[in-house]
C-alpha cells in the first residue's frame with residue numbers, strides 16, 4: 001500500500017439483521033493521520049459499521065479495506081490496530097497490571113506496562129482487580145489496552161463516557177500524543193463538542209446512511225447562526241431581519257454573525273435599547289444534527 005492510500009476505505013457497505021437494514025450502502029475513507037469522527041443518531045449503524053471495519057463482523061456486501069487488507073484477515077491487520085470498545089470483557093480476577101499485560105501480549109505489539117498504566121492514569125491502581133474498578137477507571141483500562149504499543153490505527157468508541165473532566169483532559173492529551181506519533185484515530189461519541197473540537201473530518205450517520213460528511217466548517221456553514229434576545233414592547237424594529245414573538249423574544253438567523261451582531265449592538269446603543277438576555281453563537285454540530293431529518 002502506498003503511503004497516500006487511505007488507512008480505511010469503505011465502499012458500498014451493507015449489513016442487515018434479519019429483514020432490518022442497519023447499514024445501507026455506506027462509503028467513506030479515513031486518511032493517514034486523520035482523526036475521523038463517525039457520529040450519528042441512536043441506532044444509526046455506527047457500532048455495526050465499526051465492528052465490520054475492526055474485523056469482528058462480516059458485511060453482507062460492499063468492500064472494506066484497512067491498510068489495504070480485508071480486516072477479516074486478522075494476521076495482516078490486527079497487530080496494527082488498537083480498539084477501545086464500549087465494553088471490553090476483562091477477566092474480573094485479573095489485576096489492572098495483569099489485564100494490560102495480557103491484552104498487550106495478544107496485540108503482538110511491544111510496550112512497557114508501567115508506561116501504558118501511566119498514560120492511562122492507572123499507575124496507582126496497578127494491583128487492583130478489574131472487578132473492583134470504578135466505571136471511569138474501567139474506561140481508562142479500556143483505553144490502556146487500546147493504546148498499548150502505540151498502534152497505527154486506534155478506534156475509540158465513546159471513549160470519555162463516564163469520565164470526569166480531568167480524566168477526559170488526560171485521555172485527550174494521550175490521544176494528542178498518539179497523533180503526534182502519526183496514529184490515525186476513528187472516534188464515535190455522543191459528546192458533540194468533543195468531536196467539534198478534535199475531529200479533522202466528521203461523518204454523520206442516520207438510519208444506516210452517511211447523511212453528511214466534512215470538516216466542522218463544511219458541515220456547519222450551510223446552516224445559519226442564531227442571535228437571541230428580548231426587547232421591550234416599546235422598542236423600535238431591529239435593524240436586521242428578525243422574527244419577533246409576542247413574548248418580546250427576538251430571533252435573528254444569520255450567515256454573517258459578526259456583522260449582524262455589530263449592527264445590532266450599534267443600533268441598541270444609538271437608541272438606548274436593552275438587548276435583554278443576549279445570546280449569540282456560531283452554528284454547532286448539534287444544530288446540524290437537529291437538521292438531519294429536514295433534508
Ligand SMILES: Nc1ncnc2c1ncn2[C@@H]1O[C@H](COP(=O)(O)OP(=O)(O)OP(=O)(O)O)[C@@H](O)[C@H]1O
Nearest residue numbers: 017018020022040041042043044045046047048049
Ligand atoms: N445483533 C443485532 N440484531 C438485531 N438488530 C441489531 C443487532 N445489533 C444492532 N441491531 C440494530 O441495528 C441498528 C444499528 O445498531 P448500531 O448498534 O450499529 O447503532 P449505533 O449507531 O451504534 O447506535 P447507538 O448510538 O445507539 O449506540 C439498531 O437499530 C439496532 O437495534
